Amino acid sequence: MKVVLQNLTKVFPSRNKKVNEEVVAVNDFTFTIPDGKLIGLLGPSGCGKSTTLYMISGLQKPTGGQIFFGDDDVTDLPTENRGVGLVFQNYALYPHMTVKQNILFPLQNLKGADKMSKDEMLERAYYAARLVQIEDLMDRKPGEMSGGQQQRVAIARALVKMPRVLLLDEPLSNLDARLRLQTREEIRRIQRETGITTIFVTHDQEEAMSISDMIVVMKLGVVQQIGAPQEVYDNPLNLFVAKFLGTPPINVFDGKVAGGKLYIGEEAVLDVAGVEDQEVFVGIRPEGFVLDDNGPMSCKLSSVEVMGRDVSIVSENAASANPVVRSIINADNKIDYSRENVQFSLKPHKVFLFNKETEERIYFEVK
Ligand code: ADP
Ligand code: MG
Numbered sequence: 001m002k003v004v005l006q007n008l009t010k011v012f013p014s015r016n017k018k019v020n021e022e023v024v025a026v027n028d029f030t031f032t033i034p035d036g037k038l039i040g041l042l043g044p045s046g047c048g049k050s051t052t053l054y055m056i057s058g059l060q061k062p063t064g065g066q067i068f069f070g071d072d073d074v075t076d077l078p079t080e081n082r083g084v085g086l087v088f089q090n091y092a093l094y095p096h097m098t099v100k101q102n103i104l105f106p107l108q109n110l111k112g113a114d115k116m117s118k119d120e121m122l123e124r125a126y127y128a129a130r131l132v133q134i135e136d137l138m139d140r141k142p143g144e145m146s147g148g149q150q151q152r153v154a155i156a157r158a159l160v161k162m163p164r165v166l167l168l169d170e171p172l173s174n175l176d177a178r179l180r181l182q183t184r185e186e187i188r189r190i191q192r193e194t195g196i197t198t199i200f201v202t203h204d205q206e207e208a209m210s211i212s213d214m215i216v217v218m219k220l221g222v223v224q225q226i227g228a229p230q231e232v233y234d235n236p237l238n239l240f241v242a243k244f245l246g247t248p249p250i251n252v253f254d255g256k257v258a259g260g261k262l263y264i265g266e267e268a269v270l271d272v273a274g275v276e277d278q279e280v281f282v283g284i285r286p287e288g289f290v291l292d293d294n295g296p297m298s299c300k301l302s303s304v305e306v307m308g309r310d311v312s313i314v315s316e317n318a319a320s321a322n323p324v325v326r327s328i329i330n331a332d333n334k335i336d337y338s339r340e341n342v343q344f345s346l347k348p349h350k351v352f353l354f355n356k357e358t359e360e361r362i363y364f365e366v367k
Contacts, residue, residue, distance in 0.1 A: 001035055001069050001070055001164040001165055001196075001197045002032060002033065002034060002035045002068075002069075002070055002197070003032070003033040003056065003067070003068070003069055003165055003197055003199075004031075004032045004033075004066075004067070004068035005029050005030060005031050005032075005033075005052075005056070005065070005066075005067060006030055006065050006066045006067070006068070007028050007029070007030055007064060007065035007066070008026055008028070008029040008030070008052070008055060008062055008064070008065035008066070008067065009024070009026055009027060009028055009029070009062060009063050009064035009065050010024075010025045010026040010048070010051050010052075010055060010060065010062055010063050010221075011023070011024050011025070011063045012025055024221050025048045025051040025221050026048040026051050026052050026055070026062075026221050027048075027220075027221040027222045028064075028065070028222075029052060029065070029223055030065075031216065031223070031226060033197060033199065034197075034213075034214075035197055036195045036196070036197055037197060037198075037213040037214060038188065038191045038198045038200060038211060038212050038213050039197075039198070039199050039200065039212060039213065039214050039215070039216060040200050040201075040202060040207075040208030040209070040211065040212030040214070040215040040216070040229075041053070041199055041200065041201045041202075041208075041215075041216050041218065042201075042202060042203070042204075042205060042208040042215050042216065042217050042218065042244070043203065043217055043218035043219055043224075043244070044203055044219070044244075045203055046220075047218040047219050047220060047221065048218055048220075048221040049169075049201040049202075049203075049218060050169055050201060052201075052218075053167050053169050053199060053201050055067065056084070056165065056167060056199065057079055057082065057084045057086055057167050058074070058077060058078055058079035058082050058084070059079055059086075062075065069082065069083070069164055069165065082164070082165075083161070083163050083164035083165065084163050084164065084165045084166070084167055085157075085158030085159055085161065085163035085165070085166045085167065085196075086158055086167050086168075086169075087151070087154050087155055087158045087166075087167070087168045087169070087171045088154070088169050088170075088171070089169060089170040089171060089173045089174055090174060091142070091147075091150045091151055091153070091154045091174075092154065093142040093150055093153055093154060093157075094142075095141065095142050095143055096141070097141070097142075098138065098139050098140060098141055099129070099134060099137050099138050099139070099140050099141075099142070099145075099153050100125060100129075100138040100139065102142070102153055102157055103125045103128055103129060103138075103153065103156050103157050103160050104121055104122075104125050104160075105157065106157060106160055106161050107121045107124060107125070107160060107161065108121065110161075124160050124162075125138075125156075125160055126138075127160075128156040128157070128159045128160040129156050131156065131159060131190055131193065131194070132152040132153075132155050132156045132159075132186065132190060133152065133186075134149060134152045134153060134156065137149060137153075146179070147174055147175050147176075147179065148175055148179040148182070148183055151171060151172070151174075151175065151183060152183075152186070154171075155168075155171070155187070155190065159190070159194065159196075163196060164196070164197070165196065165197050165198070165199070166191070166194075166196045166197070166198040166199070167198075167199050167201075168187070168198065168199070168200045168201060169201045170201055170202055170203070171183075171187070171200070172184055172202070172204075172207065173202075180207070184207055184210065184211050185211070187200070187211060188211040200212065205244055205245050205246070205247075206247055208229070209229040209233070209245065210229075212229055213228070214226060214227060214228055214229075215227070215228075215229050215232055217232065217240075217241050217244060217245075219240050224237065224238060224240055224241050225237045225238075225241045229245075232245060233245050233246060234349075236283075236352060236361065237360070237361055238354065238358075238359050238360050238361060239252070239281055239283065239354040239359035240359065242283045242352055242354070243283070246285060246286075248286050248312070248326040248328070249326075250283045250284065250285050250286070250352075251283070251284045251285075251286065251320065251322065251325050251326060251327075252281055252282065252283050252320070252321040252322065253281070253282040253283075253284070253317065253319045253320050253321065254279070254281065254282075254319045254321065255279070255280045255281070255282035255319065255353070256277075256278070256279050256280065257272055257275045257276065257277055257278055257279075257280055257353070258277050259277070260272060260273050260274075260275070262275075262280075262282065262351075262353070264282060264297060264317070264319045265317070265318055265319045267296050267297055267298065268296060269296045269297045269346055270296075270346050270348060270351055271348075271367065272353065272364035272365075273364060273365045273367070274363075274364055274365050275353065275362055275363075275364045278355075278356070279356050280353045280354060280355070280356060280362060281321075281353070281354040281355075281356060281359065282351065282352070282353060282354075283351070283352040283353075283354065284346060284350060284351050284352075285350040285351075286312070286326045286327050286328040287327075287328045287347075287350060288327075288346055288347045288349075288350025288351055289313075289327035289328075289329065289344040289345075289346065289347075290329075290344060290345045290346070290347060291313075291329055291333050291335070291342065291343070291344065292343055292344060292345040293343050294343070294345075295343040295344045295345035295346075296343075296344075296345060296346075297317075297343065297344045297345070297346065298317075298341050298342070298343055298344075299315035299316060299317045299325050299341065299342050299344065300315055300316040300317070300340065300341055301313070301314075301315050301337075301339055301340060301341060301342045302314045302315055302316055302324060304335055304337055306331070307328075307331075308331065309330075309331055310328050310329065310330060310331055311328075311329050311330075311331050311333070311335065312326055312327070312328055312329075313326070313327045313328075313329055313335070313342060314326060315327070315342055327344065348366040348367070349366050
């Protein structure tokens, strides 16, 4: 099911009549979510992710704009008639019911033509339970299960009605690190198997990048960039997106373009043909540094962290916006730990320039 968001807007009015404190939680969001894809809605806390999801589900009414499922305008349709499955961070299972009863619950409330026989309901419930691999736990109560298992039950309950759209709001946030990793792969598998158009909300960029067909990056209610995860990582449109994606995060420096060369401090570190002379922010991905004794960029060596396949070189540079510069180098490189400075050359396609005022990307020719 294709989902179309057209100029979707949500304004929460000011609670205090004397001062204007209205919040534009979602501002003019237009996007067509292709059928059968998993979309990661990503951004820091408070950027409008949940509000967007609640409008798609019908739990909240938009202030402006429209929502279509396929060709149906669902903007004014109540939640129960939209055919959406919802999963929240806190599972929200009925504690006094068994797993089976929890999963059956949405089916027992179906009315009219949708009403199902007991056998049909059980068949559906077991189908959903098998999808999330909890069919052996059907007689347990939620309190007798781990967080990961409870979240599987919640996902099964959302799937049992065969929703047109599956909506997940930070579903992994209550799980520990290992379960988070495992469950996100499960969600990806379930999504592939069922082909249900899925919107997955998270503030965790790594989570969104790892399972999404496309990501939508939001900031203060405004969509910043939409694209395939790798595409957005490789081609951020502005400094916010560049900083939000990637671990370790991108390194940011104060820089200057003069005569087609990029300067960080006194050092001309890169040819940036086609860029006018100006002050810029320079973003360099950790993997954009190459250890090179003849390289143009010099940093003061602080420490070297071994990570197995790679090493992380921690250094300092006066022009850096952060206390330290992090570069990731293949562990095959021999590093003399005792030296005071390290020299780098830069991979041009890992270096991004941004306007100092607007923080929009400035493009240069990569030779
Ligand atoms: P996210 O899910 O990305 O953390 P939300 O969508 O929950 O963000 O919130 C977006 C903005 O809208 C925030 O500034 C939040 O405080 C505000 N907001 C959310 N719900 C309400 C509400 N019911 N009343 C007033 N403001 C709200
Ligand atoms: Mg939220």
